[in-house]
Amino acid sequence: MKKNGLGTVMEILLIVAISASVGIAWNRTLLTSAWRGEVARPAEAAAPAANAVTEPMPLGLMQVKELVDAKQAVLLDARSRTSFAEGHLQGAFNLPLEEAAKNPSRPLKVQVPAEASIITYCNGFSCHDSMELAKILVKAGYPNVYVYEGGFPEWRDAGYPVAKGGA
Amino acid sequence: MSQLKHYLPALVRITLGAVFIYAALLKIADPVAFAGSVAAYRILPYFGSYLTAAALPFVELCCGILLVLGYRVRSGALIIGVLNLVFIVALASAIVRGLDIDCGCFKQGGEKTTPWTALARDVLFLAMTWFVLKVEARRDRGSETGAGPAAPAG
Numbered sequence: 420m421k422k423n424g425l426g427t428v429m430e431i432l433l434i435v436a437i438s439a440s441v442g443i444a445w446n447r448t449l450l451t452s453a454w455r456g457e458v459a460r461p462a463e464a465a466a467p468a469a470n471a472v473t474e475p476m477p478l479g480l481m482q483v484k485e486l487v488d489a490k491q492a493v494l495l496d497a498r499s500r501t502s503f504a505e506g507h508l509q510g511a512f513n514l515p516l517e518e519a520a521k522n523p524s525r526p527l528k529v530q531v532p533a534e535a536s537i538i539t540y541c542n543g544f545s546c547h548d549s550m551e552l553a554k555i556l557v558k559a560g561y562p563n564v565y566v567y568e569g570g571f572p573e574w575r576d577a578g579y580p581v582a583k584g585g586a
Numbered sequence: 587m588s589q590l591k592h593y594l595p596a597l598v599r600i601t602l603g604a605v606f607i608y609a610a611l612l613k614i615a616d617p618v619a620f621a622g623s624v625a626a627y628r629i630l631p632y633f634g635s636y637l638t639a640a641a642l643p644f645v646e647l648c649c650g651i652l653l654v655l656g657y658r659v660r661s662g663a664l665i666i667g668v669l670n671l672v673f674i675v676a677l678a679s680a681i682v683r684g685l686d687i688d689c690g691c692f693k694q695g696g697e698k699t700t701p702w703t704a705l706a707r708d709v710l711f712l713a714m715t716w717f718v719l720k721v722e723a724r725r726d727r728g729s730e731t732g733a734g735p736a737a738p739a740g
Contacts, residue, residue, distance in 0.1 A: 427660055427661055427664065430658060430661040431661045431664055431665055434645075434648055434649065434652070434658070434661055434662070434665060435645055435665060437648070438641075438644040438645045438647065438648035438649075439641035439644060439645055441644050441648075442614075442640045442641040442642070442643060442644030442645070443637070443640050443641055445614070445640070445644065446617050446636075446639070446640035449617055449618065449636065449640065450636055450637065450640055453621075453632075453633055453636040454633060
């Protein structure tokens with residue numbers, strides 16, 4: 420080792436310099452366009468893959484109320500048409516889980532603005548349809564999907580606005 | 587047993603080199619995807635990811651070839667060792683920051699390898715590198731004392 424420590428260091432530098440230069444020369448077209456900012460940011464390219472495995476985030480009552488009041492959220496009721504007609508969060512759209520599951524690539528018929536959050540809910544903590552629906556939406560490519568786990572019962576008991584009928 | 591002892595140093599060296607050549611070729615084939623993998627670690631800035639994606643696979647390839655050929659083994663193994671340390675630090679930082687990413691070590695955009703698996707694999711490669719370096723050092727000592735070439739590990 421000590422015999423030619425400096426020699427090894429020089430050799431290492433040389434190997435790295437040469438192979439890195441070859442690599443840069445090999446990819447010069449890509450690097451030039453990346454330098455000019457013409458290539459998609461790699462972080463963005465990686466983002467859908469990261470989202471695909473992300474679980475929908477749960478939200479609490481207050482957070483949902485704030486988003487609804489600020490008109491930044493689209494509410495989706497994952498329950499059946501009948502349950503929806505009997506009572507739902509004011510302003511919510513009905514998307515029963517079974518219907519969404521039939522058409523998982525395009526589950527939503529309503530237009531959702533790109534920045535808006537989607538909040539799914541059903542019949543409270545014991546009901547998992549809202550989580551299943553949210554997962555379908557995440558898979559379909561919607562970026563901001565949340566689950567309101569308290570659901571209709573918590574909302575109603577808190578005295579927040581509910582509506583009847585419609586679908 | 588003695589046969590194994592005789593061939594083990596060369597076997598480890600060539601295996602390690604082949605692994606790095608294989609990894610390098612997969613990345614060279616798809617530099618954009620590899621840049622995405624590098625960016626997913628959120629360590630390097632935008633252009634840094636591309637520069638790494640352009641240069642790193644070729645360094646891996648070169649060192650892998652040196653190890654397989656048995657030429658300038660010490661330099662090649664030292665670079666591979668340092669690279670492995672860098673990979674381990676990057677993977678550990680990804681784990682600490684809770685990033686759920688593909689390690690991007692081999693095939694890009696294929697089946698996902700979790701940081702923990704990749705970390706374990708890199709530790710194994712590091713051990714192999716250390717072994718190769720140790721054999722090299724012994725070989726050097728052997729030739730200095732005139733004990734003839736490449737006395738196998740014993």
